[in-house]
Amino acid sequence: MKILFVTSEVYPLIKTGGLADVSYSLPKALKKLHQDIRLVLPAYASVLERLKTIETIATVEVTAYSKPVHILRSKLEGMPIYLIEATDYFQRPGHPYIHPQGHDWPDNAQRFATFCRAVIKLGQDPLNLNWQPDIVHCNDWQTGLIPALLSQQAQRPATLFTIHNLAYQGLFPYHQFYELQLPNELWSMHGLEFYGQMSFIKGGLYFADHMTTVSPSYAREIKTNEFAYGLEGLLKTRSPQLTGILNGIDTQVWNPKTDSYINKNYDEKRLHKKTNKQQLQQKMQLPVEPNTLLFAYIGRLVAQKGVDLILNSLEQLMAYPIQFVILGSGEAELEQQLTQAQQSYPQQMAIHLAYDEALSHQIEASADVFLMPSRYEPCGLNQLYSLRYGTIPIVRRTGGLMDTVVEATTRNIIQHKATGFLFDEANVMDFTHACLQAIDYYYHKPKIWRQLIRTAMQEDFSWQISAKEYLQLYQSIKK
Numbered sequence: 307m308k309i310l311f312v313t314s315e316v317y318p319l320i321k322t323g324g325l326a327d328v329s330y331s332l333p334k335a336l337k338k339l340h341q342d343i344r345l346v347l348p349a350y351a352s353v354l355e356r357l358k359t360i361e362t363i364a365t366v367e368v369t370a371y372s373k374p375v376h377i378l379r380s381k382l383e384g385m386p387i388y389l390i391e392a393t394d395y396f397q398r399p400g401h402p403y404i405h406p407q408g409h410d411w412p413d414n415a416q417r418f419a420t421f422c423r424a425v426i427k428l429g430q431d432p433l434n435l436n437w438q439p440d441i442v443h444c445n446d447w448q449t450g451l452i453p454a455l456l457s458q459q460a461q462r463p464a465t466l467f468t469i470h471n472l473a474y475q476g477l478f479p480y481h482q483f484y485e486l487q488l489p490n491e492l493w494s495m496h497g498l499e500f501y502g503q504m505s506f507i508k509g510g511l512y513f514a515d516h517m518t519t520v521s522p523s524y525a526r527e528i529k530t531n532e533f534a535y536g537l538e539g540l541l542k543t544r545s546p547q548l549t550g551i552l553n554g555i556d557t558q559v560w561n562p563k564t565d566s567y568i569n570k571n572y573d574e575k576r577l578h579k580k581t582n583k584q585q586l587q588q589k590m591q592l593p594v595e596p597n598t599l600l601f602a603y604i605g606r607l608v609a610q611k612g613v614d615l616i617l618n619s620l621e622q623l624m625a626y627p628i629q630f631v632i633l634g635s636g637e638a639e640l641e642q643q644l645t646q647a648q649q650s651y652p653q654q655m656a657i658h659l660a661y662d663e664a665l666s667h668q669i670e671a672s673a674d675v676f677l678m679p680s681r682y683e684p685c686g687l688n689q690l691y692s693l694r695y696g697t698i699p700i701v702r703r704t705g706g707l708m709d710t711v712v713e714a715t716t717r718n719i720i721q722h723k724a725t726g727f728l729f730d731e732a733n734v735m736d737f738t739h740a741c742l743q744a745i746d747y748y749y750h751k752p753k754i755w756r757q758l759i760r761t762a763m764q765e766d767f768s769w770q771i772s773a774k775e776y777l778q779l780y781q782s783i784k785k
């Protein structure tokens with residue numbers, strides 16, 4: 307099967323979140339299943355710097371009104387990768403979607419419309435590459451126009467659209483639809499229009515042959531008004547074409563036995579987390595106390611992730627002998643509140659407000675508990691990395707979190723199934739209660755704690771099973 311995997315970020319070239327990890331590890335797993343899969347990505351400045359051999363294979367006109375776009379070809383660890391080079395749109399430093407001042411790049415509609423149009427050209431093979439995809443696999447709103455535009459063609463590849471996060475929809479005012487000179491027929495509630503605005507994600511949700519989300523529970527949740535932001539009607543109607551497939555993790559990149567970022571490698575038999583913890587405490591200027599329970603948070607600092615619950619639980623939790631390490635970047639207000647909290651508890655709390663891949667591995671290898679109090683979570687990867695690193699997750703019962711963490715109930719503990727702690731409501735009381743439970747187990751039930759770690763580390767979240775599910779789906783929609 308020939309698959310074109312379209313994404314706006316891929317690890318290790320450019321990453322803002324889980325999408326980049328999936329765009330790296332899912333194609334790799336499909337390649338192992340002997341599929342002819344190729345990636346296509348915007349040619350951001352940082353990507354061009356990181357790839358070694360790059361050749362220009364074509365120059366295409368995407369619209370009559372815009373500058374021609376170059377299609378480049380390279381390889382990422384043996385995987386063919388195409389890059390869409392539109393210099394005005396992608397040759398800029400910094401974040402792929404957000405301006406340094408914190409707002410979206412004002413030309414995001416033009417940027418990703420150009421990207422989508424160029425991808426369609428690539429799929430049509432006007433370049434005589436002798437390669438036409440059977441499947442175009444699109445991911446998130448940045449690629450949403452592709453299924454919409456392809457739907458207007460008689461002969462076209464099948465399209466799959468994966469929703470990694472329904473909250474990000476690519477909404478733009480009508481005048482941008484007009485300026486982009488998109489086909490008029492697409493301006494309809496049975497198309498890209500969403501309450502008077504243009505919605506890129508609707509292009510995927512309405513027109514793709516099939517849709518997936520990144521966990522079964524999130525697939526159910528987005529058909530309810532609590533999680534769907536007004537898109538529940540469309541998603542309910544298209545329910546037969548919506549499947550939840552759990553994300554996997556790259557078990558080579560995230561392997562405590564071989565991880566080169568961490569100080570002391572380990573496995574479930576020889577657990578060296580305390581040695582790593584000492585190193586981390588030193589590095590983060592916390593008192594070096596290997597026996598003290600260390601809580602960790604890594605992730606984007608946004609309301610979705612429930613960072614406010616962590617902040618508001620500190621007063622109660624800090625009475626216990628515990629430490630916190632927090633790594634993240636995001637909303638200015640949350641960054642400021644975390645800085646204040648760190649100043650209030652300098653002996654117990656360390657923060658690093660940045661994006662730091664190496665430190666994220668070191669934290670996973672050192673911490674005892676990983677906090678993920680997300681308000682919603684399509685899949686979540688950090689709880690999976692945590693399980694693999696024997697860092698017991700505390701998660702809210704939502705989306706992919708509840709599909710992957712097994713609650714430490716008495717029955718689950720007896721059956722050696724438990725791997726973490728869950729709580730129901732996104733409020734401080736429920737969250738604090740789960741943290742207190744973890745503190746109690748860590749200090750007073752060390753045997754059970756050790757068992758939780760062992761069970762967690764033995765879980766298999768590799769891509770093996772999920773990649774096969776994607777393959778079956780591709781086969782079922784192939785034209």
Ligand code: ADP
Pocket residue numbers: 322323324325327604605606633634635660661662663666685686687688689
């Ligand atoms: P989301 O995609 O919503 O951000 P996920 O849990 O699916 O959440 O994926 C987040 C990914 O980004 C993980 O690989 C996580 O380790 C990484 N990450 C997020 N913030 C940071 C950071 N500040 N430093 C290093 N890695 C980070």
